[in-house]
Amino acid sequence: MKYLPWIAVCALALAGCTDREAERQAQAAAMAQANEQKAAELEKRYEQAVQSSNWDMARAFGADLLQTYPQSEAAKRVEPGYAQVKAKGDEARNQRRLQALWQYNQIAVKGGTQRSAMIDAKERVDVDGSGAKNVQLVFRDHPQWKRHAYLVLRAGDFKCYSGCKVQVSMDGGKPKAMAAHRPDTDEAIAMFIDDQNALFKLAKQSKATLAIEFPVKAGGTRTAVFETGGLDATQLPGWE
Known part of the structure; x- marks a missing residue:
C-alpha cells in the first residue's frame, strides 16, 4: 500500500504529459490548416494574375507562396510552372524599366x-x-x-x-x-x-x-x- 501514492503520482504525470502532447498536436494541426488556407489564397491570386497575363504580379505572388509556405499543397501545385511565370515577370519588369528611360x-x-x-x-x-x-x-x-x-x-x-x-x-x-x-x-x-x-x-x-x-x-x-x-x-x- 505504501507504493500506491507513487503510482498515482506517476499516473497523473503521464496523463499531464499526454494532455500536453495532445494540445501541442492540436495547435500544430490548427497552424498547418491556417497556413494551407493562406497558401491557397496566394495561389488564387497567383492564378488570377496568370489568367490576366499580369506576369509581374504573378511572379510576386508565386515567390511569396513558395518562400513562405514551401510545404503546402498550393506550393506543390504552383512550383512546376513557376519558372516560366518568373521569366515572364522578370521580362515585364525590365520592359517597364526600359520604357521609363525615355x-x-x-x-x-x-x-x-x-x-x-x-x-x-x-x-x-x-x-x-x-x-x-x-x-x-x-x-x-x-x-x-x-x-x-x-x-x-x-x-x-x-x-x-x-x-x-x-x-x-x-x-x-x-x-x-x-x-x-x-x-x-x-x-x-x-x-x-x-x-x-x-x-x-x-x-x-x-x-x-x-x-x-x-x-x-x-x-x-x-x-x-x-x-x-x-x-x-x-x-x-x-x-x-
Whole structure:
C-alpha cells in the first residue's frame, strides 16, 4: 500500500504529459490548416494574375507562396510552372524599366506641335579627355523643320562638319553604316543622322540596345549605347 501514492503520482504525470502532447498536436494541426488556407489564397491570386497575363504580379505572388509556405499543397501545385511565370515577370519588369528611360515632349509651336522622344546613353562617354559626360539621342518631329534624329554632346565636338558615317548596331548585331552630318552652328553640339526613319525603326525593333559609333574632333571614334527597347512609337505618329 505504501507504493500506491507513487503510482498515482506517476499516473497523473503521464496523463499531464499526454494532455500536453495532445494540445501541442492540436495547435500544430490548427497552424498547418491556417497556413494551407493562406497558401491557397496566394495561389488564387497567383492564378488570377496568370489568367490576366499580369506576369509581374504573378511572379510576386508565386515567390511569396513558395518562400513562405514551401510545404503546402498550393506550393506543390504552383512550383512546376513557376519558372516560366518568373521569366515572364522578370521580362515585364525590365520592359517597364526600359520604357521609363525615355522622355517625351509635346510643345505647341508655329504651325502645330513639336514632338520629341529623348533618351540618355546607358553610360557616359569621354569624347575629349575632360571626363565622361552624358550623350543623348533625340528624335524630333517639327511642323516646319520636319523629322530629325540626332545625337547631343555636353562637351567636345563631333568630327562630321563635312559629313561622315556612323556605325549603328542593334542588340549587339552587325553594325550598319549610316550617313550623318554636323550642322555649322553653335546652338548645340549636335550631329544629325540623315536617315532618321531607318534609325527610328532600329530603335523600335531593338529588344535591348542601340549602339552608335561616331567620330569626334579629339580624334578617333566613340560609342554611345542606348537602351532603346522601351520606345513608345505612338509618341511620334507616322514615323513607322
